[in-house]
Amino acid sequence: MSAVTEPLLDLTEPTIAAENRSVSVCAVDLLVPGRGVAALIDGQQVAVFLTEHHGLFAVGNHDPISDTNVLSRGITGSINGEPVVASPIYKQRFSLRTGICLDDPAYAVPVYRIETIDGMVHVHVVS
Amino acid sequence: MGSMKHTQLVVVGNGMVGHKFVEALVQQAAPEHLQITVFGEEPRPAYDRVALSSWFAGTTVEELTLPEPGYYERHGVTLFTDEKVDRIDRDTRRIHTTSGRTLAYDTLVLATGSFPFVPPVANGDAAGTFVYRTIDDLEAIAAWASRGGVRAGAVIGGGLLGLEAANALHTLGLDTHVVEFAERLMPVQVDEGGGRALRSRIERLGVSVHTARATSEVVLGPDRSVAGLRFADPAHGDLDVQLVLYSAGIRPRDELARSAGLAVGERGGVVVDDELRTNDPAIYAIGEVALLQGRIYGLVAPGYDMARTLAANLVGALDTEGTTDHRFTGAELSTKLKLLGIDVASFGDSFGKAPGARCLVWDDPVAAVYKKLVVDEATGAVTGGVLVGDASAYATLLSMSRGDLPTPDDPSPLLLPAGSSDSALGAVGVTALADTSTICSCNNVVKGQICSAVADGCHTMADLKATTTAGTGCGGCQPLMKDLLQHELTAAGLDVDTSLCTHFAHTRAELYSLVRFHGHRTFTAVLANHGHPGLTDGCDICKPTIGSILASLGEGYILDGEQSALQDTNDHFLANLQKDGTYSVVPRIPGGEITPNGLITIGEVARDYGLYTKITGGQRIDLFGARVEQLPEIWTRLVDAGFESGHAYGKALRTVKSCVGETWCRYGVQDSVAMAIAVELRYRGLRAPHKIKMAVSGCTRECAEAQSKDVGIIATERGWNLYVGGNGGLRPQHAVLFAEDLDDATLIRYIDRFLMFYIRTADRLERTASWLNKIEGGLDHVRSVVMNDSLGIADELETDMANHVASYECEWKATIESPERVSRFVSFVNAPDAADPHIVFVEERGQIRPARPEEKPPAEVPVLLGAGAGAMP
């Protein structure tokens, strides 16, 4: 190996939380495009977003930087095409696709698989 | 994975260079089997010593701290602060610390810096004597200076640091003396003419300068603390000072090396070769403690070079394929400083000592500007110089002296005052710099790197700094960087970037006009018509900005339809987010006037919901600790009792403070409370580029502090004086008198126009103070727009304000009246009644406060596995 800096984390592959079941959290109609809601699934807090143009995402609601459960209340958007949510506390942006913090890749939040089944939003989790 | 063999690297000293060394190792991806441990004697991690003096101007320790919080932990580096290494045992390769710790090393790096030299004077260690090196020193100086009876201070040493220290004493309000042994100030850096100009400038500031003086004794008072300073020559009378600060040079902190038997120089310093190695191959020294090629480098840039060189070597050595041929090749000793607000620079062969050196001098004793250029007689090239009083040409001249820029045939215009058409920067531009010329000497960044960063999309100074690290040290290179940036952008056919964000090329002011002109009502319409083509989504900068513009233009309830997604989280929940994820509740209390029943209601609500209650700095009451799902209930109670939103969460009108005024106060000349209430009710809810604060005082005694507000109103016998552009915060600024003796109607008309003009033209997050500082034409321009309608827009401005006043509704009232709107205020969609278990309070002084991390159970964070992705609904 030579002394070339390598990224601390692979920025292209999402880190997905372990899953073994899917839980329905709310009707998709309830979601406001561009905003998020939090869901409580067996003690895990999941932030669910309906973005205007990239569809649905679910990531951990816990902001590792401020140690608060607030990511669902952040503003969504995209940075160079990457869908992101900005933490409402100190404004770091997390990729909704990979969970990695764009402002400091040493931080990441878990990403959950999410889909709509019969108009209901389902999040895949382990419990 | 990873080998079991751990190489132990121990760093002694966590100062500027020690930290840079760790950073360089991290950046060069130091191999995983390198275990790094750092010991620092100071009680805090490394901080920016170069910027130490800014502490007196309000820069906090946090801001000075070099590593981001958690940096060391994140990169697996162990840092022990407040722990001094007091012995090296070279035979067993171990170090011992003052707290009794012993640690083995394979490689040891000494980065112990230096200590201030205290000249031998009688009573030299009396209470009230200080040195100037660490944050602890500054805290002690500030504490002493604030003691009763401490009126004057003397700095011993008129060098670079001495003058910086003198500045500090001056800022602390002490009568300040500088005592220098040599014939002139800054003898090391500037020549005689420069010293003269410097002295004359410094004396104009009221600092007394005493050159060619030897100090013999600190005179003691009855309590044995400093009461004066006595000189060796009795012809000079004692100085009446109560504080003495030594700044008579530095000495390397080589005591550790000395006692371990390492080679040290005659006058101190750990001897190292050009690979920074001491005579023990396992031990290195870098920074101010290192003696290299017979000299100590007392500046940060050479120290940083050493840190980078050593890191590269160590990483290379640990790497089988690596090379170890990095060498420290000496360093630039040029300096540019702003001392007491005076530019001083010296560079290259500043004393003209090289054979064939000729000097060109510009000496203006009236303006106290002195400039000297040293030119090589044979080649005509600039080789060095001294600048005092005007160092604007420093960067260009420095480049010439390094050979990076050609010297023009006639170098004399380079000495002309800044701003004259042929001044240095005009004579040769940044274009003439070679790609390999150093732009930032602190961080070793050359022109080529900056240009390619610009080409790769860094179009702002912030991006450029983040990407290249240039400009993040002393900051001296920033003007040159800015020039380069503008030049590169213009050359690429791009305008110098004033874009709001990556989605819009417009400034906020331009967007405001566009939205107003086209009558857009949604973000989508604004993005589609004025955003970069092809974009479908905004970001956390443009969304709230456009949300605010739409709201300023009277777009109604901010949480309906598409507007909802634009709001910052504070606006989205109509409350201020706190550090623990809860919210605060601030009812409007217009003018600070409140009935006993109103107070009781607020008290009851706070009690029933267990909210932390505090009187704010804005004459109202803040209730903290409400969870999202409690907000609608709390507000229902408040609204029912006649309260409305205080917009504490919005970039909007905040409070209008008042004093009690003519009604009760024996000096009052107008009813300031009534005016404050009227003004607050008129402008409540007005969304703006930043928050707006106002105050009304009933007479010139100014108890409402109106002159610190965006809009200040002070009663006169004949009406009201209007002040604008005041600001507290980080950079306080007094409001300026805008118009005098106005009647009520004119006052309101002017404020209407002033505020709407501000809302139209200011940048995002720009308070009225900074807007006024920047706007072309300045205050006079704003006055002529507001008072004489010079742009012919007064009617429009008034109409816009009338629209705002007519469309105002209390956002909280509108929210609680709609079950659909209320339904969004839950912690969890699928469990509307559940509270976030991670929010924990503890009791303090009879009220709640958020639990600190160590008082809380850990958050549940799920396990991470591989692959998967998002899905379309």
Ligand code: SRM
């Ligand atoms: C509550 C209060 C402190 C207190 O306990 O007294 C306060 C609290 C906050 N201030 Fe303040 N400021 C408070 C009076 C002030 C004052 C004094 C005043 O208004 O008379 C100032 C200086 C005056 C000025 O603004 O010019 C002040 C200058 C700031 C600044 C710096 C503004 C600047 O222009 O530099 C910020 C940061 C910002 O706005 O970007 C800030 C930001 C904040 C924020 C919003 C920080 C944040 O983002 O969380 C705090 C929100 C608390 C909350 O949830 O309600 N606060 N803040 C005061 C509320 C007044 C009110 O009734 O609304």
Ligand SMILES: Cc1cc2nc3c(=O)[nH]c(=O)nc-3n(C[C@H](O)[C@H](O)[C@H](O)COP(=O)(O)OP(=O)(O)OC[C@H]3O[C@@H](n4cnc5c(N)ncnc54)[C@H](O)[C@@H]3O)c2cc1C
């Ligand atoms: C007020 C001021 C202004 C300055 N302005 C400039 C400027 O404008 N430009 C410029 O280039 N330079 C300037 N300097 C100089 C610059 O700060 C130094 O060159 C630089 O800090 C040197 O870094 P260093 O790491 O070698 O030493 P330091 O930053 O002094 O760090 C050494 C650290 O090691 C610790 N230490 C010492 N011995 C031990 C031990 N045995 N065990 C554990 N820890 C130990 C010390 O407590 C200290 O924290 C200024 C200095 C001061 C004081």
Ligand code: SF4
């Ligand atoms: S000064 Fe203002 S912003 Fe700072 S902590 Fe106090 S309330 Fe918060």
Ligand code: FES
């Ligand atoms: S030269 Fe000091 S920051 Fe660039």
